[in-house]
Amino acid sequence: MIRRTRLRTLLIALFGALCAAIWAIFLSLPHLGARAGLLDRFESGLIDLRFSTFGPVDLPSDVVVVAIDDAALADPALAAMTGRARLAHVINAIAAQNPKVLAVDVVLADAGDAAGNAALAEAIGSLPSVIAAAGTFPIVQAGSGLPVLENELWPLPVFSAAADTGWVNIATDVSGTPRHIPLMFLTSQGLQPALPLRAAALFSADTPEFDRNVLRLGARETRLDFGFHMPLRLAGPSGTVATIPALDLVEGRANGRLSGKMVVLGLTGTGLGDRFPTPFDGNTPGVELIATAISQLLGGPGLVRDDTVRRVDVAMAASVAFLCTFIVLALSLGPGVTLALGVLGLWIALIWLAFPFGWWLSAALPLLATLPPVLGAAGMRYVQERRRSAITDRAVVALKKFQSPALADMIADDPDFLSRPVTRDLVIFFVDLSGFTLLSQTLGPQGTEDFLKRFHSVVAREVHKQNGIVFNYMGDGALAVFGMRDTHPNPADDAMKAAFDLVAAIVALGTSQGLDVPLGCRIGIHFGPVVLSRLGDDRQQQVSVTGDSVNLASRLMEIAKAQGASIVATADVLSALNARPERDAAEIKTVEVRGRAGNVDVHLWTV
Structure with missing residues (x-):
């Protein structure tokens, strides 16, 4: 089962x-x-x-951001210039530092003025450069995963003729946080690369090669997500990427810092350029994210999610x-x-x-x-x-009607309780009524049954009160043990206290029943080793206590009858007491025990 x-x-x-x-x-x-x-x-x-757990990471020193910030926009000399002329002036200052590649994260799509456009185109064309284009990509091309751009903003022809063009769109998640950099886009002019890819390829002088979801740039491989999206490893808060203010560059305070570098130029002034929330910073300029992506393609820290x-x-x-x-x-x-x-x-x-x-x-x-x-x-x-607990509780309640409640709890707590016999030192406690044969004749069958129920209730109450366990009821008698509960270390004292209380309770029971003759009992107590075990087969079992100590305690009942005593306890019980019994023994004798070799020292009380 x-x-x-x-x-x-x-x-x-x-x-x-x-x-x-x-x-x-x-x-x-x-x-x-x-x-x-x-x-x-x-x-x-x-x-x-x-x-946030692992914090910022270090980026390669090859990539530097030049930021046109609020200080540059507030400078009187730069503020006096038109937007295109100011940008050309900054780029000329960058070119004077001899960088390897310049990426301009500014979409030059508006008409501007002819003189400013010419000056800016000349400045851009003075060094290897990539300029920005942008659009929106609300849909993804079915099957390819490539972003399909709409509302495209291309740089003016005068600028695209002077430099390569790359797209600066960044893919964000539902919270607006940048997560991917698409490296390829489907545009009205066909397949176009992202600005970070253009710039990294120009800087490394390697031709990008795509193989399924892998980008090879020279000896470097970058594993990509669907649609050639590169997971973006955000480096840290704003300023983590090496940044030089444009005003410092123009005024000559950054000499030698851009030589041989990959320079990314962008707008970071208030109200200018894109800004994004990140785990490190709620307002990171888009130019820093573009620079981070370029660093990632050039061998910096990245993420793999393919x-x-x-x-x-x-x-x-x-x-x-x-x-x-x-x-x-x-x-x-x-x-x-x-x-x-x-x-x-x-x-x-x-x-x-x-x-x-x-x-x-x-x-x-x-x-x-x-x-x-x-x-x-x-x-x-x-x-x-x-x-199951409810079923078990009902079973335990039912079991307690056939076994001692304490035994039933032990079996419920441990179904393997006494599955193997155990030898322990316990106090064995026998009790039976004196004169019960005559009493049963007087009460009749129904009266006798009712009286025995009351008697058994008295025995159970007094034994359990002193931490004992009733093992069996045998007509007008009962067998109990003390010491099975480890939480009560004085079983001999408990047994003696239960004996005196039980004698008094049985006398009171007889008085309450209106009996003509006072009701008495005999109690035999012995302390010694016994064997606790289960008797029966796998389908029906009962807990039993056996051994010479049990036999001796049973024989003490005969000695009590012969000596006219209410309680008989062996010397072993008295030796195990921690305190003197509430009454001294009326007599101490050495007696023979029927069926047992040798004599036994016993203490007798007549209550």
């Missing part, structure tokens, strides 16, 4: 685990295809938390959901939930620890894939265990 129940539990656990795995796979479908979904909202906060990583996400989410749900359904509620949360926590910890090594594994997916089925399984186990 137990094996059948266990097999049924395991089959239910397996079915529930399979359902959890199917749920995880269904939940993963948008993630597997890099489509926006519910997961992205949760993953946004969790990836930000990982950025189709392989997404498949690992799905496989592990399904596996963790399967395993955790199986554990909760297969084990009891407390250990099952603890172990399941431990398994989930271990995988989340591994996801966290993989981040500083450049791996962007989804933390939201295993959480959302695992917690709902685990909570459902835990609820199911809770209901099952409450139902």
Whole structure:
């Protein structure tokens, strides 16, 4: 029966685990295809938390930002120039420092003035340069994942003739935080590269090669997400990328700092240029993100989140959901939930620890894939265990009617209690009524039954009051033991106290029944080793206490009758006392015990 129940539990656990795995796979479908979904909202906060946990990273010194900030815009000399002339003046100052490549993160799409345009085009053309184009990409080309640009803003022909063009669009998540840099775009003029890719290729003098979701730039490989999107490893708060104010450059305070560098020029003044929230800073200029992307392509810290990583996400989410749900359904509620949360926590910890090594594994997916089925399984186990507990409680209540309540509790707490015999030193306590044969004739059958119930209740009350356990009722007698409960270390004292109280209670019982003859009893007590065991087969068992000590305690009843005593206790009991009994023995004798070799020292009380 137990094996059948266990097999049924395991089959239910397996079915529930399979359902959890199917749920995880269904939940993963948008993630597997890099489509926006519910997961992205949760993953946004969790990836930000990982950025915050591990903090900023160092970027290569090859990339430098030149910022046209509020100080430059407020400078009287620069403020007197037109926008194009001012930009040309700054670029000429950059060119004088002999950088290797210049990337201009400014979209030169408006008409401007002819003189300013000519001066700016000449400045841009004086060194290897990439200038910006921009647009919007509300849709993704089906099958390719490439962003399709709309509302395109191209630089004026006078500028595009002087430099290469690259697109500066950044892909953000639902919170507006930058997450990817698309490296290729579908435009009205065909496939066009992003500005970071153009600039990095120009700087390294390597031709970009795409192979499925891998970009090769010389000896460097960058693993890309769907649609040639590069996951962006945010470096830190604003200013993490090496930055030189444009005014310092124009006024000659930055000599030698741009030689051989990859320079990214952009607007950071108030109200100018794009700004984005990041885990490090709520207002990071877009030019710094472009510079970070270029650094990443040139070998700086990056993130890997491609189709392989997404498949690992799905496989592990399904596996963790399967395993955790199986554990909760297969084990009891407390250990099952603890172990399941431990398994989930271990995988989340591994996801966290993989981040500083450049791996962007989804933390939201295993959480959302695992917690709902685990909570459902835990609820199911809770209901099952409450139902089983109720059944067990009813069984224990019923068992207490056939066994001592203390024994019933021990068996309920430990079903294997006394599955193997145990030898212990206990106090054995026998009691029977004196003159019961004559009494039963007087009371009749029904009266005798009613009287015995009251007698047994008195025995149980006095024995249990002193921490004893009644093992058997035998007509007008009973067998009890003291010392089975380890929390009560003085069983001999308890037994003697119970004996005196029981004699008085039985006398009171006789008085309450209006008996013509005072009711008395005989009690035999011995302390010694006994064997506790279960008797019977696997279907029906009873707890038994056996051994010479039990036989001796039983024979003490005969001695009590022969000596006219109410209580007879062996010297072993008196030796085990921690305190003197409430009454001194009326007599101490050495007696023979029927059926037993040798004599026994006994103490007798007549109460």
